Amino acid sequence: MEFMDVVTKRRSIRRYKPEPVPDDVLNQILEAARVAPSAGHRQPWHFIVVKDAPTKKQLGVSQWAAEAPLILVGCVDTAIRSPPLCYVDLAIGFEHIVLAAANFGLGTCWIGRLGRDETIKAVLSIPDHVRVVAVTPLGYPDETPDPKTRKVISEIIHYDAF
Numbered sequence: 001m002e003f004m005d006v007v008t009k010r011r012s013i014r015r016y017k018p019e020p021v022p023d024d025v026l027n028q029i030l031e032a033a034r035v036a037p038s039a040g041h042r043q044p045w046h047f048i049v050v051k052d053a054p055t056k057k058q059l060g061v062s063q064w065a066a067e068a069p070l071i072l073v074g075c076v077d078t079a080i081r082s083p084p085l086c087y088v089d090l091a092i093g094f095e096h097i098v099l100a101a102a103n104f105g106l107g108t109c110w111i112g113r114l115g116r117d118e119t120i121k122a123v124l125s126i127p128d129h130v131r132v133v134a135v136t137p138l139g140y141p142d143e144t145p146d147p148k149t150r151k152v153i154s155e156i157i158h159y160d161a162f
């Protein structure tokens with residue numbers, strides 16, 4: 001897919017087919033996150049791939065998210081890079097995941113977990129100095145949501161001053 005097609009066709013998906021995500025496709029999506037830029041090239045992120053059905057249900061995410069073939073958990077190591085920069089770094093890597101997934105015809109739905117990560121940390125044995133920032137289900141969409149209304153560009157872009 002052309003890049004602008006990926007960007008404009010990506011949707012938040014809340015229904016997934018049970019079809020598994022091929023490992024080679026998953027690896028390419030994770031590679032997109034690995035090569036994302038980060039402040040000082042510190043790469044403070046960790047991405048946990050959760051495929052096990054009982055574990056997905058224990059994460060405390062919505063039922064529809066737990067029914068996806070897998071869930072990706074995006075974390076930051078605050079010992080490597082302190083907040084707030086580590087959160088920005090994770091957001092860049094996570095957006096690489098979301099766009100790469102869309103490129104392969106897969107659906108995602110970015111779910112923020114910052115400040116609500118205790119259950120996920122306990123279930124996945126995440127150390128204290130690592131924070132969960134976001135999760136996304138990942139799988140083949142079983143729905144095609146309509147595009148959302150967006151502001152016109154003149155409402156959000158400014159030149160030389162606000």
